[in-house]
Amino acid sequence: MPEQEQSRRRARGGGGAARRAERSAVNFDTAKYIERNIPNLEVLNEEAIEIIEANAETVLEEIGVNFTDNPAALQLWREAGATVVGERVHIPRGLARKLCETAPARFTQHARNPERSVEIGGRNLVLAPVYGPPFVRDAEGGRRYATMEDFRNFVKLGYMSKYLHHSGGTVCEPTDVAVNKRHLDMLYAHMTLSDKPFMGSVTEPVRAEDSVKMASILFGEDFVQNNTVMTSLININSPLTFDATMMGALEVYAKNNQAAIISPFIVGGAMAPVTVAGTLTQVLAEVLAGVAYSQLIRPGAPVIFGAFVTSIDMNSGAPTFGTPEASLVTYGAGQLARRLGLPYRSAGAFCGSKLPDAQAAYESSNSLNMGLMSGVNFMLHSCGWLEGGLVASFEKFVLDADQLGVLHGLAKGVTASETDQAMDAIREVGPGGHYLGCNHTQANFKSAFWRSDVLDYKPYEQWADEGSRDSQALATARVKKLLGDYVQPYLDPAVDQALKEFIAERKTSEPDAFG
């Protein structure tokens, strides 16, 4: 992977941030992003793909998409050759796909610790935590509004999670900080409590600008202009609507060469048709329009084909997770993204359960496995999601993060070297023997099997003696252990001081706003 090696060298040579990170004394064990050695599961045949792609072009041309409260966007679309009627943009067949061609197939998102930079695209999978919940839950404190203290604890847990490659963004909404200022505290937490890559703010264009400014302090202004150091989440108001707030944030990031996930937000049956093929048509039309728009802002700006997909319980209207229909959309969207030559974001540890119980785990595991098999390149919400995304759960964060190790193991696939073939072991042991003590086992057992760091593998009697703890109780103990062991990664005090000054200045420049 020469591009990646090049970009790593570039990052290392790229200035103060890299050198500062290398002086960091404490280095927790973090797995490299996943490089798949297994195929993707492809559920769409050629005929279905062609129908869906043709229908998406029909949607863009005939129905069109709305860019609301955004005259500048309408003007850009007119200049590109679209027909604009009011706020409705009708995109001639083929134009959006043509515009998407300048978007890179893969890109590096740099972390301040260059060992933790990630390569998004190709056969890779980068895992990031839950995003957006206004509530948190743990066994002892129950369900409550999230605070900045909770936010910091989640960032710490993410930093210490071996299989999490990315620190994420709004790991929970710190509701004790003013809405117009919390992005500053959230970014500061990601920048100082972790050295993994992170996401920028999207809730107002000015907050996206603040994100770019803070990143420029952390990485250096030149570095940020020439490299991608943030990947941020731009949701489409499905169906077919691009609002001014999200597009404003996208404009800021694209202009500054920072990455954006262009992501339809689909609850099947509500924001999209009840069928898989119909939903895929709409998802593709929306992504084509959104990615094309990013390339109108700045050709070559890094973007990701996003698809947040759940189904709906038609009895209650509740979104449902880990369902087969959402999985089929996710598999299909992966194929459509690869045909477009774009990195793909979807899946996550989704669940509707109120507790980190069996329901939560069934639904999450269905979705995590589907994410790996569908060729996802960037998986947001890969740990900590509870209750349809209303709640970030501390226990579920560490349980899910542990399961991400399963994805790493699966992605390795099967190799057949001499050692893998193990013919000497089979000869040594023979019929009726056992392998525990044989030479091959002794030489290879340490790396042979993935092992959970939190689940129970004890004999029944020992488990019962120790209090018959369920997974939630084991996870509570692990959260405490990790937070107790946490050590902050080194950051140049001058950079830290500059970040603090920027935040203080921004906070005093306007009054607090809530809601």
Place this chain on the structure above:
Amino acid sequence: MPEQEQSRRRARGGGGAARRAERSAVNFDTAKYIERNIPNLEVLNEEAIEIIEANAETVLEEIGVNFTDNPAALQLWREAGATVVGERVHIPRGLARKLCETAPARFTQHARNPERSVEIGGRNLVLAPVYGPPFVRDAEGGRRYATMEDFRNFVKLGYMSKYLHHSGGTVCEPTDVAVNKRHLDMLYAHMTLSDKPFMGSVTEPVRAEDSVKMASILFGEDFVQNNTVMTSLININSPLTFDATMMGALEVYAKNNQAAIISPFIVGGAMAPVTVAGTLTQVLAEVLAGVAYSQLIRPGAPVIFGAFVTSIDMNSGAPTFGTPEASLVTYGAGQLARRLGLPYRSAGAFCGSKLPDAQAAYESSNSLNMGLMSGVNFMLHSCGWLEGGLVASFEKFVLDADQLGVLHGLAKGVTASETDQAMDAIREVGPGGHYLGCNHTQANFKSAFWRSDVLDYKPYEQWADEGSRDSQALATARVKKLLGDYVQPYLDPAVDQALKEFIAERKTSEPDAFG
């Protein structure tokens, strides 16, 4: 699928059992076995397959396999061209694979209700419950030795589970009945409390003979000799050992044209090498030898390529479930089975957890998903398995059985009919609208999304008002509801009487034996 239709017609016309079943008044909703419309995930490339297949032949020829305490088997092998030294059978390269050619690629296992007969092989997946646990657990009674009453309750739950196609075998070990007589009561429970297909006894050859005799009473003697009405589990004593008890049962079933799963029992690192490729080599060698032996007994006898695979926690020696290495073996074994042209048995709702908690669900869901994607045709243990198979859990039975609906939904794949394309819906709703009320949604919502029958989809406040129940508590309620609603399927009283008389006679013919 003309063969299948043929076999169904044959079953319907096939005698008293079919006509009797059709008179059954109560008919619970049972989904047809899964017919996959999605591809398999294939983890082995051509080179790896060829290495593993060549190595398996080397194992059979050079190392050989043991057929213990079984001079007749050794004689059959000698006559077939193998070299026998003591109890060790060295099988010349290619011989075992050649012998496997007479085994059918697919077969029908008839149920006494012909609507519930299953077609094992091809793109199909037949789901059967947990097999073998000496303990049971439920929330109220805790963990305890299983009894015949528990056994009957599991058969009832299986009968009422929509997504379970098969009644299974030893759904738990009824420890309150003598070891030498419990098979009679177990078979009677499957035959009378359910009308789904079932498994025969394998713990002694004479018990396999009893199984055939009882099946002959149920289906008619001619029908049994000409059709497969039982699929039974023949475990190989891995590594490379075929013991006289299991082979004796196999001999009975093969002679009577009844199906057998020839199944290596692998705890990776103990009964097989610690590597995936090494384990696959041994699994293939063992299945080749076992299936070849079944064809020496009776060419054309129906058999299934089995692979029970778990990994091991090298710290404690405990078997571990839902792990990536076990999944990779399962995917690879599926490819090897298809190359051999045999139906494939693997996967299940495996877990090591002591409780039906998040651990149980993560591990089970990993394994269930892998089972679907690896092309399994017969999945034993698809619901109810707990604590490494030591415990059959009532709550987990209904939770897992519900998740089997997810597999049914995924297997449907994606179709792209006019209705699926939903272009009229996308036109009707347009940018910024919503789909809940549109014509297409109203016409299609009932069949659009899989919906759990046990998990929680309620709003938070309602869920909290109703007692903040976790999945286990919801499952406890569902177990009670199902057992309360249970109605026994009709069985001709004369057949029932004949079964009872056979059992009474057999029970009085020998003293009770325990252990």
